[in-house]
Amino acid sequence: MRNKIACISLNLDSIGHAIGKSPLENDPTFNIVFDRIEKILDRYNIKLSVFVIGKDLENDKNLKKVSSWSSRGHEIGNHTYSHALNFSSLSYKEIHNEIKKTDELILKATNKKPTGFIAPGWNSSNKVLLALKDLGYKYDHSLFSSPILFLGLFKLFYNFIKVLIVEKKQPKTYTIFEIFQRRDYLHMFFGKSKPFKTSNSYFFTSKEKDALRVYPIPSKFKLAYWLTMDFVLPKKISDLIFKINIKRKNFFYILIHPADFISEEDLRHIEGTHSFERISVDLDYKLNVFEDRIKQLLENNFIFKTFDQLT
Numbered sequence: 001m002r003n004k005i006a007c008i009s010l011n012l013d014s015i016g017h018a019i020g021k022s023p024l025e026n027d028p029t030f031n032i033v034f035d036r037i038e039k040i041l042d043r044y045n046i047k048l049s050v051f052v053i054g055k056d057l058e059n060d061k062n063l064k065k066v067s068s069w070s071s072r073g074h075e076i077g078n079h080t081y082s083h084a085l086n087f088s089s090l091s092y093k094e095i096h097n098e099i100k101k102t103d104e105l106i107l108k109a110t111n112k113k114p115t116g117f118i119a120p121g122w123n124s125s126n127k128v129l130l131a132l133k134d135l136g137y138k139y140d141h142s143l144f145s146s147p148i149l150f151l152g153l154f155k156l157f158y159n160f161i162k163v164l165i166v167e168k169k170q171p172k173t174y175t176i177f178e179i180f181q182r183r184d185y186l187h188m189f190f191g192k193s194k195p196f197k198t199s200n201s202y203f204f205t206s207k208e209k210d211a212l213r214v215y216p217i218p219s220k221f222k223l224a225y226w227l228t229m230d231f232v233l234p235k236k237i238s239d240l241i242f243k244i245n246i247k248r249k250n251f252f253y254i255l256i257h258p259a260d261f262i263s264e265e266d267l268r269h270i271e272g273t274h275s276f277e278r279i280s281v282d283l284d285y286k287l288n289v290f291e292d293r294i295k296q297l298l299e300n301n302f303i304f305k306t307f308d309q310l311t
């Protein structure tokens with residue numbers, strides 16, 4: 001019997017954003033990446049949840065793309081307006097504004113109010129939960145309950161240094177200080193790993209009717225899985241982490257990023273993209289790994305839904 005549920009969350013971290021030129025005309029994340037992912041998902045009749053950066057929707061072409069994805073049954077969620085890496089350190093007003101601006105742009109694109117959110121780099125706090133609740137959101141999946149996040153932070157740190165050496169200047173979209181400016185260090189060690197409802201805290205649950213649902217990054221024994229792991233860790237280790245995570249679990253989601261679906265060729269004509277992560281990994285290999293993960297979930301009796309359908 002199929003009673004286990006899986007979702008796919010695409011955090012649409014655009015090329016335009018990465019090189020500090022959002023919204024970028026002909027951004028490959030809007031023009032190439034989504035179609036590649038959808039082509040695979042169509043084989044299994046799966047819809048996904050896409051979380052967009054608001055600033056990217058200040059471009060008509062991008063807005064139209066998002067509108068067409070939504071009309072084909074995919075969910076469009078909120079990934080803030082400017083993707084500030086120190087998101088949780090902003091004031092309540094700034095956080096509220098970042099979410100609201102994107103909310104309005106998504107509504108303009110899709111005619112639907114978004115119901116879900118994820119913070120940039122999972123950098124979230126109780127203030128973010130409060131703003132989401134005030135703006136009528138139903139769920140958040142910014143909680144990263146695993147110290148593996150440090151791996152991601154050190155990768156960012158490494159990128160920063162790399163850009164500094166290659167371009168002799170800082171990356172345009174973040175500072176070295178922001179990488180570690182977080183309010184969630186305790187979450188990594190003591191955060192919940194199963195979905196729960198809350199009204200104002202990542203630690204305390206709530207039975208209130210309008211409580212927010214929180215979907216933490218899938219993790220077991222504090223070992224979290226998202227698709228990037230397959231391209232940065234030895235395959236045997238990421239396979240093991242994936243397996244222990246889907247075993248006997250009723251809910252799972254795969255978090256994916258555009259870099260998992262882009263090749264060097266796609267970026268050849270775009271300036272400032274030479275220091276990108278996982279671009280050198282063969283594209284066909286990356287697409288196959290993703291499709292294998294889908295197959296494994298189906299074989300393990302998961303059915304796919306968008307987050308919005310669950311909440």
Ligand SMILES: [Zn+2]
Nearest residue numbers: 011013120121
């Ligand atoms: Zn992001």
